[in-house]
Amino acid sequence: MSFKSMEKIVQLCSEQNKSFYEIVIEEDIKESAITVEESLSKMAQMWNAMIDASDNYDGNLKSKSGLVGGNGLIMQNFLEKKNSYCGAFITNVIAEALKMGESNACMKRIVAAPTAGSCGVIPAVLISYFRYADIPEKEIIESLYVAGGIGQVIAERAFLSGAAGGCQAEIGVASAMASGALVYLKNGTVEQICHATAMTLKNLLGLVCDPVAGLVEVPCVKRNVIGAVNALSCADMALAGIESQVPVDQVIDAMKEIGENMNKMYKETACGGCGITPRAVEIENELKSINI
């Protein structure tokens, strides 16, 4: 059984004097009837697959539709000019998020976290921080349990797909998971993890899923960037001591309510928003004429 609320995780952390990571992994091994080592080794596989996906990015590839590809490389080159507003670290995060989203669109191997469309958010912040701060891999793997535990609670209380709840339920959730992991990596408290998660998700509430031509490309790839950057800013706010007025579990419930009431045209049907702009209609016709 995964946890039904973040409040429950906080309570267990305090009662048992354990970290967020310990509570989540203990529940996982109990549920899956495996050892701690087995679970850790599986999570290490996920982490290694994220690193491989980043290393194997090919900036010359385009997706079959031709709509995305190459922007990760453009951003990487821009980083080297040292003229970005965001500074080296965040510019690198942007490049990583684009790379992962583009690799996904180009049929390369990625790790769905929580979905394929939002696969760039968590690796963008974790890979960038891992390389920038040179921290032990073990800590990153622990932080993936924090991200996973947050995702489990959201899956339990709401949903994790654009078709069910719009983009807030993909990029929004990935962003919330990433911010919790980031707070954990800086030794933030469990309460700070919850505030970061709440703020991150709140910022993306209502985000619709409106793909052009129904593909996981536009606007999905670039939304991975907002998910990653939003996670960083909210993690920093939480670490600074800023709190969310609305508790995290209530924010998750709000996401569910918004998703349930969201018109179907904004839930991965390609019938609304960016997906029906004149340009999107042109693209759809172009793709149809070449049989894609």
Next chain:
Amino acid sequence: MNIFDIIGPIMVGPSSSHTAGAVRIGLVTRHLLAQEPVSAIITLHGSFAATGSGHGTQKAIVAGLLGMLQDDIRIPQSDVIADQLGFKYSFEYKTIKDAHPNTALINVVGKNGREIEVQASSIGGGRILINKIDGILVNFSGEQNTLIVHNIDQPGHVAEVTSTLSHKSINIATMQLFRDSRGGYAVMVIEIDQEIPVESIEWLSHLEGVIKVTYLSAVK
């Protein structure tokens, strides 16, 4: 939800439903055929038909039929690999009545001549549901060991099958019964916790009134 359904799976993009789920539909179909496939006619319906090409759905189904898993980096080249292996296939795009938007109907022939028709839908997150086999409603995921018995609708067949399982200390997880008409064609779909021995499957298939027995080991 398991933590590795949240952080994971490792898969070839771009879509868990249109790519990873499509690979799995091909793979489970291959397991149901239980021999090397040599040719297939694949019908795509709904969103699979409309946006399949941009999601690599066709390549994904072919990859699964060739035995590849959802994280196999050869998925984008499955058409080339199929040509090399001499696997012949074609795609059709049609509406399938009352089907989930992401549905494929696969008619596949194996090297020993066995032919089956599998209708399956990709229901999200890479998970699938086998809806029909040879036109008969079944509804199972392939995530557990599954025994499918086709028989004449007459008293005693459920008892025969369940007592065989009980005799081998096999626990039943779920059980579904379908029939086309009273006294007509009936199907049992039983998900079980343990593997069923080959001799038990053979024994069941030789029982009077039993038309066909299909067994699928859990496809992870």
